[in-house]
Amino acid sequence: MTERLDGPQAPSAEIADGPSSGPAETPRTNRRLGPSPAVAIAFLLPAALLLGIWVVYPIVYSIFRSLFDAAGTGFVGLGNYATIFSDSGTLTTIRNNLIWVIVAPIVVTTLGLIFAVLTERIKWATAFKLIVFMPMAVSLMAAGVIFRLVYEQSPDKGLANAVLTTVHDTFSSSQGYPEARPREGDQSPVAAEGGTVVTKQPVQTGQPVLIPIVGVKPNVLPGNAQPAKAPAAAGGLSGTVWFDFTPGGGGKNGQVDASEKGLPGMTVEAVQNGKVAGTATTAEDGSFRFEGLPAGSYVVRLPQSNFQASYGGLSWLGPTLITPAIIGAFVWVWAGFAMVLIAAGLAAIPRDALEAARIDGATEWQVFRKITVPLLSPVLLVVFVTMIINTLKVFDLVFIIAPGSVQPQANVIALEMWRVSFGGGNNQGLGSALSVFLLILVLPFMIMNIRRFRRGDS
């Protein structure tokens, strides 16, 4: 592939021949121009035979099979096709395929175009192209495994979330006691309220405030936390915030027991009439004291900032993001392919047209839009249509990246076809109907591609 990249006049037709179904094309032209029909047939026969066995027969048999039920004995007419359009699961697959077909080819072609145009300008173009093209050498199966790891939820394992959390944490770092909360039930003197923890009853100055908290994860409890002390009655507003759970059990709820630890570093607010009257921070034993607060009755509140969970990134493999996530993997694989094709086309653009435009005072953007893109459009179209066909039959990436629980949300037609035919249901009738449906979807794009090639040949 590298030589081709280097070639100034890489023949785009040669590369583009690959994904097309050219063979059906060539013989027919031969027949028209060939010397004698007998010779033509003799030459045609091997190809026709192979195509017959591996292309025509399976298609015909699939169409035939799609008219029968699961066992293959009962004729159901178009019943299987009706099932496709009445089953909500299958409709999801059609919707997903639609998203794929609209998004993936555009993104791949655009990225390919950007890479191709930019690499024209840089010194290490070949090295850059090689790297972008490299994913093509990886099988889709392996690419799926790679991206399954990339999208892993835990930032310790998944690259995507590791990047997100790193970026996020540079702007706002989290600390405190995520997931800690007051104990449920009526006995607890404090209650959760919209992410904050507040005392249920207003407290009076001079009367110690107890704020028991449970569910503190062992790894967030600071090492300097000291055993909590029951607050003694004193002047002003003071109290204790502590982890109200005796290791090994046995402690009394709502009481400061001997082995229970205070929660240092908690921000505590005293609120009066909806306004924050004072702020304090707990000490190592969890005690706090508001300085210079006028006597009266207050609600003591632990603001939400104490319980902010650290940012965990996005759940890429969840039901909402799964299809975009898999499309991301697809783009990673195919962008290089698009870039190589477009770069080849770019090399074939007559330089004088570009230069003429530049001399006439066109900006780079104008050159790109008015000259490069129109001249490239045949290649762009080939890439685009090839990608549409590729996305329609996408299977392996979805199968591998989506965890079992979101497979229904990520499902696409090709995968559904395989599942109903061989996985579980063993309904090859419905599976054949799905494959025929897929064929019908691909067909217009195939014909379009073939036509283009034919026009290009003449």
Added chain:
Amino acid sequence: MRKARAAVILAGLAVAVAACGNAPTTTTPTESGSASAPAAGAKTLQGVKLEVAAKWTGAEQKNFEQVLKAFTEKTGAEVTYASTGEDTGAYLGPRIQGKNPPDVAILPQPGLVQQYADQSALKPLSDDVIKEIDTNYTPYWKELGSADGKVYGVLIKAAHKSLVWYRGQAYDDAGVQPATTWDELVKNAQTIADSGTAPFSLCAASGWTLTDLFENVYLSTAGAENYDKLSKHEIPWTDPTVTTALQKIQQLVGKKEFLLDGSSGALQTDYPTCVSKVYGNKKAAMVVEGDFVAVEAAQSGAKVGEEAKYFPFPKAGDTAPVVLGGDVAVAMKDSPGAMALLQFLASKEGGEIWAKLPGYLSPNKNVSPDNYPDELTKQLGQTIVSAGDAVRYDMSDLAPSAFGGTDGKGEWKALQDFLRNPSDIKGAQTALEAEAKKAWKK
């Protein structure tokens, strides 16, 4: 799907027959304990090549391969192992269609025996193997491997699915004791959550773990009779008994702090990752699954019996549930090698080799529980062999596999959706019923 229905009915009958016939037969003295048949002579299968397909991976696969090695040493036959992955039907289907099946396949669901027998993909067992089965198994297990009156399969591995595994340290820290009733379990979960550890690590990405949980709760709350009816879809999934069971499950999964990483995290966690989250990362206290957790727990560095302990699934209703699973070995090619291997697997000799490895329970009544590597497995083995009338086979494994055994479909999907939105019991039931109708109709 007439076949599938027949399979379910038959499998259901098998359970019923076994339930009735169990007690007398266990006491019937079988002609002396001479179980280890003389096999087919020494090294008679030299040069024979066999392929065995099963769904086991990881440690379970390694253990099984040791058993195969013993077979090779005994007979000289060369055995290769092929892993079918989670979806055994998807692996075997194309190979059967292509007329290139493995010699021996190990099916995770008895329902598949009937399904493949109908496709004429199975070979009836030879008289030698059947004799071996009669010597070593109660009729209950023999029926599970039969279809249309012919014996096709031998149940070589049983799984006890009514257990709750817990991490000793987490329980000590929270100061709780293993629960015997559902309410106690919920109360303990609250206490453990208060102590700062997530009580449950669910393996919800593997749908079968959710069906197991449901089956235990349902068997306990609705009773064995309803369990049989629901297994055959004789009562709809919209039945009030299902509502009760889902309400119980809701008590566990409805609270964010009860699940490690919440429900969305649980839905991305497959089995056995959930086990390593309990015993490896020590992030959660309990995992609700069968005896086979032992293998993965040991893999995560926890000693079974010390750090990795379990208690019987607590009573959610009137009775403590006992749900069993099991793997059936069948012959897909009628070769002497395949039959010899099945005979070996059904024999006392083969069973005892396997029994010495962790994570294995034998349904073979002549395999003495003394062979098991630890005390806990010994007790489990005892309960399976002497299990009474209340035992039921895993419901989802008796259902058509489109309902009870396919990723992203049927019961698996419906329960995963329920976990995603635990407040919607009614919606879950409607979805279950719709999926069940689809699977049973055809």
